[in-house]
Structure formats: C-alpha cells, structure tokens
Amino acid sequence: MANIRLIDISKSYGNKKILKDINLTINEGELIVLLGPSGSGKTTLLHGIAGIISFDKGQVYFDEDLINDIPIEKRNAVLVDQNLLLFPHMTVYSNIAFGLKMRKVDKRIIDKKVRELIDLMDLKGHENKYPNELSGGQMQRVAIARALAVEPKVLLLDEPFSKLDIVLRKNLQEFVKKLQKKLNITTIMVTHDKEEALLMADKIALLIDGEIKQFDTPMNIYEKPVSMEVAEFFGPVNYFKGKVVNGIFISNIGEFKVNIYNDSNIIFMFRPEQIILTEKGNIKGIIVKKVYCGDKVNYLIDVNGQTIICSTFQKNLDIGNNVSIYLNFNEAVYFYY
Ligand SMILES: Nc1ncnc2c1ncn2[C@@H]1O[C@H](COP(=O)(O)OP(=O)(O)OP(=O)(O)O)[C@@H](O)[C@H]1O
Numbered sequence: 001m002a003n004i005r006l007i008d009i010s011k012s013y014g015n016k017k018i019l020k021d022i023n024l025t026i027n028e029g030e031l032i033v034l035l036g037p038s039g040s041g042k043t044t045l046l047h048g049i050a051g052i053i054s055f056d057k058g059q060v061y062f063d064e065d066l067i068n069d070i071p072i073e074k075r076n077a078v079l080v081d082q083n084l085l086l087f088p089h090m091t092v093y094s095n096i097a098f099g100l101k102m103r104k105v106d107k108r109i110i111d112k113k114v115r116e117l118i119d120l121m122d123l124k125g126h127e128n129k130y131p132n133e134l135s136g137g138q139m140q141r142v143a144i145a146r147a148l149a150v151e152p153k154v155l156l157l158d159e160p161f162s163k164l165d166i167v168l169r170k171n172l173q174e175f176v177k178k179l180q181k182k183l184n185i186t187t188i189m190v191t192h193d194k195e196e197a198l199l200m201a202d203k204i205a206l207l208i209d210g211e212i213k214q215f216d217t218p219m220n221i222y223e224k225p226v227s228m229e230v231a232e233f234f235g236p237v238n239y240f241k242g243k244v245v246n247g248i249f250i251s252n253i254g255e256f257k258v259n260i261y262n263d264s265n266i267i268f269m270f271r272p273e274q275i276i277l278t279e280k281g282n283i284k285g286i287i288v289k290k291v292y293c294g295d296k297v298n299y300l301i302d303v304n305g306q307t308i309i310c311s312t313f314q315k316n317l318d319i320g321n322n323v324s325i326y327l328n329f330n331e332a333v334y335f336y337y
Pocket residue numbers: 013018036037038039040041042043044045192
C-alpha cells in the first residue's frame with residue numbers, strides 16, 4: 001500500500017503531446033479513476049506508472065521512492081487490463097499461484113494464499129477449472145486474484161470490465177470496490193464510462209487532451225464542475241446566460257433574485273434533473289418533445305425561445321402542455337463570461 005505522486009509528467013509520440021504536465025497525488029488506499037474520452041491519454045499515463053513505457057519528463061513516486069528508473073517487475077505495481085491473458089493450460093488455482101511460484105515462495109504459503117484469494121474472489125468450486133470453462137466475470141476475477149496474489153503496493157486496472165455484459169459489469173464493479181477497500185490497496189482504474197467512474201471512485205481525475213481538467217470526488221466533479229467543459233463531459237446541461245445587477249439575474253427567461261453581490265456577466269448551469277416541474281414554479285414553458293426512457297422521461301421545454309431539457313419521473317405530461325418550472329438559482333453552479 002503506497003501513496004503515489006506524479007509530478008510534471010509529460011509524454012509525446014512524434015510531435016503530438018499526449019500528456020501535458022500532469023500532477024496528481026493519490027493517497028494510500030484510495031481508488032482513483034482516470035476518466036476521459038478515447039485518445040485522451042489515460043492508458044499512456046497508466047502504462048507509465050506501471051513501467052511499460054517511460055515518460056519524457058517528470059517524476060513518479062511510490063511513497064518516498066522515485067521509481068522512474070525502476071523496472072516493471074520491481075515496481076510492486078500490477079496491471080490488469082481487458083485482455084486477461086490467463087494461462088489457458090493452467091487451472092484457476094495454478095493461474096493464481098503463478099506469480100508466487102515464480103518468486104519461489106514456500107508451497108504451503110502459496111496454498112494458504114491461493115485459497116484465501118479463491119474465497120475472497122468468490123471462486124470456490126472453480127479451483128480446478130481451466131479458463132475456457134469459466135464465464136467472463138469469473139475469468140476477470142481470476143485475473144484480479146492473480147494480480148493480488150503477489151501483494152502489490154499498487155493495483156492498476158485498465159477498463160477491466162469493458163468486455164462484460166451490463167449485469168456482470170455492475171456486480172464486478174461493486175465487488176472490486178468492496179475488495180479494494182477491504183485490502184486497502186492503492187488503485188488507479190482507467191475507464192471512459194462516466195457511470196462506472198462515479199460509482200467506483202474515491203476521486204476522479206478527468207483527463208481531456210492530455211490535461212487533468214478536474215481532480216475531485218464524484219459528487220464534486222458532477223455537481224460542482226470547475227468549467228463548462230467538465231460539466232458537459234458528464235452529460236447534458238442547460239445554460240442560462242445573463243447579467244447580475246444589484247443581486248438580480250437578468251436573462252431571456254426572466255429576472256431572478258440571486259445571492260451574487262458583484263455585478264457581472266454570468267452563465268448559470270442546471271442539469272436536466274435540476275429542472276423541477278411544479279405548480280409553484282418561477283418560469284412558464286411549453287413541452288415541445290417527449291422522450292420516454294423507462295425509469296424517467298426527458299421533456300424538451302420551450303421557455304421564451306430557449307429549449308430546456310428536463311429529466312423527471314413525472315410521465316403523464318405531453319407535447320403542447322403548458323408547464324411551470326422551478327429553478328433554484330441559489331444552489332446552481334455558475335460561470336463568469
Ligand atoms: N505507441 C504509440 N505510438 C504512437 N502513438 C501512440 C502510442 N500509444 C498511444 N498513442 C497515441 O496516444 C494517444 C493517447 O492514447 P491512449 O491509449 O493513452 O488513450 P486513452 O485515453 O487510453 O484512449 P482509449 O479510451 O481509447 O483507450 C492516442 O492518440 C494514441 O493514438
């Protein structure tokens with residue numbers, strides 16, 4: 001278990017900058033998710049921490065040890081990615097025992113450890129099966145057990161669930177999160193799946209174009225994004241642009257009293273679920289589109305020429321209905337422009 005510090009990390013391929021001055025501190029026992037769109041540099045960063053590639057610039061510390069020049073096998077970090085690469089000719093038991101055998105650990109200790117992991121990973125009864133006799137989720141658990149057997153200080157997961165179906169994926173997300181907390185192992189996980197990141201992370205590092213745009217708890221990054229770019233990454237948003245004068249926000253959807261005391265140009269941001277339909281609303285609109293999504297409905301509502309997206313459990317409204325909307329400006333995020 002280690003804390004990890006990344007200082008001024010940069011990496012280019014040819015003349016393309018892939019990672020640009022990345023700084024990140026990860027505390028011992030935390031699960032950090034590196035989240036970002038395809039090609040943003042997530043795997044490159046993870047591979048540099050694992051020691052598979054080297055960075056052009058910057059330092060990587062595990063606790064007080066600078067590990068830039070330490071070879072992969074001595075870093076005490078293990079990587080599990082979507083290409084599980086279990087040994088096909090070895091049983092579950094032998095796959096998990098492999099790393100310990102290579103290290104010439106005493107047979108009885110290996111047996112004790114492997115059995116503990118089999119218990120922990122819920123693989124009892126599958127010890128003597130070969131990988132081709134396992135489900136995708138079981139294989140993924142064997143891969144994680146094999147990685148954990150050598151007691152690494154750092155666990156690196158690269159899209160570990162991406163090949164699994166949705167049900168299995170949800171089960172394993174919860175399972176791995178619980179396991180990670182139980183073992184208190186510092187973990188960095190790469191994903192491009194926002195929901196997975198919000199569900200699993202202690203903190204999310206949002207990487208876009210090789211830069212960390214925000215490093216924060218799931219709740220803060222979703223509810224208090226530092227920029228419109230971060231806000232939009234997590235899904236649709238409504239913006240209301242206007243001016244604050246003497247504590248009144250003046251915009252094309254109306255005038256509202258707000259708790260902002262300096263006169264300024266402001267853009268308020270509301271997520272679709274923050275658009276509340278209620279008779280006591282402070283805005284009037286008309287429904288122009290209805291999209292049924294099963295557990296909720298998305299309505300597009302025209303308010304004075306601006307289209308607002310509203311996500312609600314209220315399913316009985318229809319196109320053409322007049323609605324009244326409540327916007328709580330005092331709890332909304334805003335940006336200056
Ligand atoms: N060995 C390499 N040589 C040249 N370019 C590379 C190499 N490895 C990665 N890249 C480029 O670096 C950029 C970042 O790649 P990386 O795999 O880190 O992205 P990612 O965020 O993990 O994407 P994804 O979610 O699609 O896996 C991409 O443009 C990729 O083409």
